[in-house]
Amino acid sequence: MPFYHFDDFDPSDFGIEDMVPQKSSSGEGFQYDGPTEAEFDFGEFEGLAALMFEMLVKQAVTKLRITYDGGHDEGFAHFDRAWIGETELSVEIMMTRLAEDGAKPRILEAIKKPSSTNWYNAEQMFSAATPEKGVGYAMDDLAHKLAEKLVGEGYGTGEYQLYGAFTVDLRTGRLVDDPAAKMPPSMY
Numbered sequence: 001m002p003f004y005h006f007d008d009f010d011p012s013d014f015g016i017e018d019m020v021p022q023k024s025s026s027g028e029g030f031q032y033d034g035p036t037e038a039e040f041d042f043g044e045f046e047g048l049a050a051l052m053f054e055m056l057v058k059q060a061v062t063k064l065r066i067t068y069d070g071g072h073d074e075g076f077a078h079f080d081r082a083w084i085g086e087t088e089l090s091v092e093i094m095m096t097r098l099a100e101d102g103a104k105p106r107i108l109e110a111i112k113k114p115s116s117t118n119w120y121n122a123e124q125m126f127s128a129a130t131p132e133k134g135v136g137y138a139m140d141d142l143a144h145k146l147a148e149k150l151v152g153e154g155y156g157t158g159e160y161q162l163y164g165a166f167t168v169d170l171r172t173g174r175l176v177d178d179p180a181a182k183m184p185p186s187m188y
Helices: 047-058 091-100 103-110 122-128 131-151
Strands: 003-006 037-039 063-084 087-090 157-169 174-177
Touching: 047 091, 047 103, 047 131, 063 091, 063 131, 087 091, 091 103, 091 131, 103 122, 103 131, 122 131, 131 157, 131 174
Parallel strands: none
Antiparallel strands: 003 157, 037 174, 063 087, 063 157, 157 174
């Protein structure tokens, strides 16, 4: 689960009385809400998230790392890295591989379906993006769907701030929290 910082509220107000007091890895005043795991079925995803999962599997990706943060009005999730077997790939390498695999036209087709993405004004944004940037937006859309599975729908909304990271096993559908997650630079 995430690192939380509540704005003058008691964590018990949110039903998380059992939070483990722990100084965060990067900031003061954050508490870690114990390790957690979740499972999901990629078959329940539609639209852009389903497309990106399909493209990742085609690339033989076995694991992803996702970071997330938010507070007050919204939450954000970002694709952080991928693995093919034991080989770690950076965001840039993975975006290039997916772009070279013809992702952009498939993304543009996928976003035409209702409720296929969380992005506002998606058609204009994806159309104007380079193929690599478009893949980055699409991967963040998938990251958001995955974060909702672990942290809960509407994460990052409320009188608090949060951040965290987790890994995703694409073979088993298992999400595993990273208790050593670092606070994103945007939160300093």
